[in-house]
Amino acid sequence: MKTINVVNGPQNVSAIVQGCMRMAPLSIDEAAKVIRNAYELGVTFFDHATCYTNGECEQRFGDAFPKTGIKRGDIILQSKVGLCFERNEFDWTKENILESVDDSLRRLGTDYLDVVLLHRPDLIFEPEEVAEAFQKLSDSGKVRHFGVSNVMPLQLELLKKYVKQPLVFNQLQFSIEQSQLIDQPLYMNNKTTEFSINRDGDILDYCRLHDITIQAWSPLQHGFFKGTFVDNPDFPELNKALGEVAEREGVSKTAIAIAWILRHPAQMQAIAGTMNPDHLRDICDASKVKLSHHDWYQLYLAAGKYLP
Numbered sequence: 001m002k003t004i005n006v007v008n009g010p011q012n013v014s015a016i017v018q019g020c021m022r023m024a025p026l027s028i029d030e031a032a033k034v035i036r037n038a039y040e041l042g043v044t045f046f047d048h049a050t051c052y053t054n055g056e057c058e059q060r061f062g063d064a065f066p067k068t069g070i071k072r073g074d075i076i077l078q079s080k081v082g083l084c085f086e087r088n089e090f091d092w093t094k095e096n097i098l099e100s101v102d103d104s105l106r107r108l109g110t111d112y113l114d115v116v117l118l119h120r121p122d123l124i125f126e127p128e129e130v131a132e133a134f135q136k137l138s139d140s141g142k143v144r145h146f147g148v149s150n151v152m153p154l155q156l157e158l159l160k161k162y163v164k165q166p167l168v169f170n171q172l173q174f175s176i177e178q179s180q181l182i183d184q185p186l187y188m189n190n191k192t193t194e195f196s197i198n199r200d201g202d203i204l205d206y207c208r209l210h211d212i213t214i215q216a217w218s219p220l221q222h223g224f225f226k227g228t229f230v231d232n233p234d235f236p237e238l239n240k241a242l243g244e245v246a247e248r249e250g251v252s253k254t255a256i257a258i259a260w261i262l263r264h265p266a267q268m269q270a271i272a273g274t275m276n277p278d279h280l281r282d283i284c285d286a287s288k289v290k291l292s293h294h295d296w297y298q299l300y301l302a303a304g305k306y307l308p
């Protein structure tokens with residue numbers, strides 16, 4: 001498994017992360033199998049959020065983990081706070097951050113989280129409150145590292161004015177089909193295409209400049225939770241290109257789609273959401289593949305981009 005050293009953050013972490021958003025429907029035994037399978041494949045990083053099925057995903061993980069035989073210290077547990085579906089709001093208040101972390105710890109059956117991320121922005125957040133909450137979580141040993149998800153550069157700057165702890169991750173949507181994270185600079189200053197619209201304040205380059213590790217969420221999905229593009233007849237050219245490289249490398253198309261993300265020099269992690277052990281095994285083969293510069297562009301173009 002490819003590993004990454006996060007500047008000011010955890011070291012030697014797996015480049016592929018097991019996302020746990022789809023864990024709630026599993027039995028405890030099935031969840032234990034998913035966790036154990038990931039671990040055996042070298043995936044030691046697990047991503048949660050307090051909002052995933054209203055805490056049920058964390059609960060299932062917490063109930064299942066003792067059955068895996070894995071030591072707590074051998075994995076990285078990450079959760080995200082601030083997205084409150086039940087209240088129809090985003091909430092980065094000190095009170096909500098502290099309560100949410102306590103809820104996650106209880107459900108996950110652990111006394112610390114390796115990483116806590118602020119989920120999508122609370123539009124009326126007060127950075128001083130976030131700073132107080134993070135200080136308390138850090139001082140108490142409940143949280144070791146901090147970061148954000150779906151957050152733009154100036155919001156990060158505003159947080160950093162007050163927050164003392166380094167913000168070391170930004171979890172962002174990125175797949176070969178949903179590649180808006182990297183598209184805009186290619187078409188900059190071009191009035192004839194939607195690709196030229198800057199939608200995220202150059203968050204990719206900001207993260208690289210500030211040593212923030214990007215975690216790519218939904219790396220196999222098209223659109224916004226529309227299902228996977230792999231083997232999807234709506235993406236014939238992309239599947240043809242993925243298939244050709246996959247055959248040459250002796251791996252699956254999903255492995256190539258993930259290898260395309262890992263090939264980016266930003267040293268991103270890819271968060272895979274499958275609960276199917278065979279699918280995760282296929283995905284992890286990405287770690288064995290080193291795509292050439294040319295491969296990377298051919299795949300990018302096959303996903304519907306063109307060179308200006």
Ligand SMILES: NC(=O)c1ccc[n+]([C@@H]2O[C@H](COP(=O)([O-])OP(=O)(O)OC[C@H]3O[C@@H](n4cnc5c(N)ncnc54)[C@H](OP(=O)(O)O)[C@@H]3O)[C@@H](O)[C@H]2O)c1
Nearest residue numbers: 019020021047217218219220221271272273274275276279
């Ligand atoms: N920060 C955020 O805002 C945010 C938002 C969404 C998600 N996330 C995180 O990102 C993780 C991944 O999200 P995701 O589940 O949407 O991403 P994903 O891994 O891109 O998509 C998962 C889907 O792909 C399918 N799939 C995987 N391998 C396949 C294969 N070989 N053949 C056919 N289908 C395959 C899975 O089906 P099977 O189950 O059948 O394999 C599942 O339906 C989540 O668990 C969560 O941790 C974060």
